[in-house]
Amino acid sequence: MFDFIQAVLDGILFGTIYSLIGIGFTLVFGVMHKINMAYAAASIGAAYIGLVSASAMKAASAWVVFGCSLVAGGVLGFLVYLICFHLIPLRNENATLMSTVGMLLLADELISHATTGAPQNYPATLEDVMFRFGEMSMRGDLVVVFGVSVVCTAALLLLLYRTRLGLATRAVAQQPIAAQLCGMRVAQVNTLTFVITGVLGGIAGALICSAVGSLSILLTGPLTVKGLIVTVIGGLGSVPGAIVAGLLVGGLENVFQHFRGVTERDMYVMLLLFAFLIFRPGGIFAKGQGRD
Amino acid sequence: MLELERVSRHFGGVRAVDGLDLKVRDGEIVGLIGPNGSGKSTTVNLVTGLFSLTSGQIRFRGQDIAPLPTHMRLQGGIARTFQNIRLFGQLTVWQNLWVAQNSPADRAKRGFFSRWLGGQSGVRDEIVSLLEFSGLAHKQDELASNLAFGEQRRLELARAMATKPKLLLLDEPAAGMNSEEIGQLRERILKLRERGLTILLVEHVMELVMGVTDRIAVLNFGQKIAEGTPAEIQKDAAVRKAYLGGDAAAAEGGS
Numbered sequence: 001m002f003d004f005i006q007a008v009l010d011g012i013l014f015g016t017i018y019s020l021i022g023i024g025f026t027l028v029f030g031v032m033h034k035i036n037m038a039y040a041a042a043s044i045g046a047a048y049i050g051l052v053s054a055s056a057m058k059a060a061s062a063w064v065v066f067g068c069s070l071v072a073g074g075v076l077g078f079l080v081y082l083i084c085f086h087l088i089p090l091r092n093e094n095a096t097l098m099s100t101v102g103m104l105l106l107a108d109e110l111i112s113h114a115t116t117g118a119p120q121n122y123p124a125t126l127e128d129v130m131f132r133f134g135e136m137s138m139r140g141d142l143v144v145v146f147g148v149s150v151v152c153t154a155a156l157l158l159l160l161y162r163t164r165l166g167l168a169t170r171a172v173a174q175q176p177i178a179a180q181l182c183g184m185r186v187a188q189v190n191t192l193t194f195v196i197t198g199v200l201g202g203i204a205g206a207l208i209c210s211a212v213g214s215l216s217i218l219l220t221g222p223l224t225v226k227g228l229i230v231t232v233i234g235g236l237g238s239v240p241g242a243i244v245a246g247l248l249v250g251g252l253e254n255v256f257q258h259f260r261g262v263t264e265r266d267m268y269v270m271l272l273l274f275a276f277l278i279f280r281p282g283g284i285f286a287k288g289q290g291r292d
Numbered sequence: 293m294l295e296l297e298r299v300s301r302h303f304g305g306v307r308a309v310d311g312l313d314l315k316v317r318d319g320e321i322v323g324l325i326g327p328n329g330s331g332k333s334t335t336v337n338l339v340t341g342l343f344s345l346t347s348g349q350i351r352f353r354g355q356d357i358a359p360l361p362t363h364m365r366l367q368g369g370i371a372r373t374f375q376n377i378r379l380f381g382q383l384t385v386w387q388n389l390w391v392a393q394n395s396p397a398d399r400a401k402r403g404f405f406s407r408w409l410g411g412q413s414g415v416r417d418e419i420v421s422l423l424e425f426s427g428l429a430h431k432q433d434e435l436a437s438n439l440a441f442g443e444q445r446r447l448e449l450a451r452a453m454a455t456k457p458k459l460l461l462l463d464e465p466a467a468g469m470n471s472e473e474i475g476q477l478r479e480r481i482l483k484l485r486e487r488g489l490t491i492l493l494v495e496h497v498m499e500l501v502m503g504v505t506d507r508i509a510v511l512n513f514g515q516k517i518a519e520g521t522p523a524e525i526q527k528d529a530a531v532r533k534a535y536l537g538g539d540a541a542a543a544e545g546g547s
Contacts, residue, residue, distance in 0.1 A: 167383060167390065170382060174383070182392040
């Protein structure tokens with residue numbers, strides 16, 4: 001029983017990263033009604049640039065790496081927007097889907113070229129620290145993951161719900177035409193959305209690599225898939241949905257792993273996706289059932 | 293204030309607006325009426341930049357605005373409401389007005405931080421007075437999507453006002469209103485004129501159009517078929533024909 005609770009707890013701690021990635025996907029979808037397939041790959045890319053630039057500064061501490069990844073994430077977010085969205089006519093729905101898939105593959109190639117395909121050691125935040133509560137224990141680095149993710153999410157929610165910029169972003173998402181007629185610049189809001197989600201992605205990427213202990217090209221694929229699953233389960237465009245769905249997927253993933261082993265784990269996560277698509281296609285917080 | 297000169301907009305073979313000339317002078321309330329599909333809404337969309345012109349010219353305060361994107365037209369002082377209400381549904385009433393305060397004067401007042409991050413001082417009084425004007429003061433913290441239909445229409449008008457326009461385009465503001473609400477709307481429109489606004493009113497509800505406008509232009513098949521004071525328009529034979537159909541007008545004329 002304690003093993004089970006332990007699995008759920010670890011999963012939820014790690015799930016906050018999925019929440020961050022899900023927020024990135026869902027925010028772009030909410031504002032532009034487009035999927036940015038390159039998001040998770042760009043996040044890992046940012047984590048790599050963060051690692052390289054921190055070692056170039058001879059500062060290999062995890063926190064410096066995090067800071068560099070954050071900045072790199074913002075820059076990459078801007079580049080992805082520029083190349084895959086701004087320069088490509090948005091009128092064609094599939095054009096940006098293809099351009100971001102292309103960017104996903106390109107980012108993959110770039111990372112695997114730069115790392116020559118080998119996993120890179122990634123600094124841990126709290127190595128070999130364990131917090132114990134009776135029978136239960138928490139890995140220190142997972143607690144850091146949890147803490148950083150919660151702070152980032154809270155900052156984002158404050159931005160979206162309490163600041164003028166955030167309200168303008170949500171206004172553009174809800175009524176793009178009326179927003180323009182109220183003087184909001186849609187292109188500016190779109191750019192900022194990509195930079196902000198890029199920053200979140202950079203942090204999430206660095207957190208994952210740090211929790212896993214290494215940065216490898218093998219991370220981008222699963223992370224893209226998990227991010228999309230979280231986005232769908234949370235409901236496309238819903239930030240609170242993505243947060244809860246990230247925790248849900250993280251928790252359940254670890255439970256599946258606990259009972260069925262790591263090889264079967266992702267199969268059940270996929271089944272969870274289909275269960276949602278069939279029974280709650282609008283996501284966790286959808287009002288009523290319905291596909292519209 | 294606003295001049296349309298031989299303005300046309302074609303969608304494929306359909307001439308939604310075809311060679312329209314229209315002038316709205318400072319401080320005037322001009323009505324734009326016509327049967328369904330006569331090009332009224334297209335005209336509003338052309339002025340606000342949602343559609344581009346096929347040919348012709350639109351001048352606002354002497355400046356050709358055809359090349360300007362929508363958000364720039366707003367900064368020049370054009371605002372509108374929509375036939376099908378387009379509020380920011382998940383924002384509160386207060387927030388709907390707050391995010392709309394984007395006039396050059398308002399922008400200049402804001403420093404970097406308050407521009408992006410908040411700081412409601414200075415704009416608060418204006419929002420309060422807009423809320424009072426539209427009778428929504430008690431609803432300021434409601435989500436816009438939770439408002440009743442009439443309240444949503446009032447909020448949309450208040451939001452347009454929050455952009456500090458000089459020219460206000462109202463696209464069927466009375467649609468779906470009962471006659472008491474239409475009376476209130478008329479009062480409100482007249483008050484806006486007292487504040488110095490110029491208004492272009494697109495409307496089906498004759499009760500409102502005849503009651504508030506100085507001048508009315510009538511469209512049919514994208515062309516202007518009549519223009520004059522409300523009294524003149526009511527008597528115009530071409531207008532009757534467009535509204536009642538050829539036979540009805542003939543029958544009426546014959547009796």
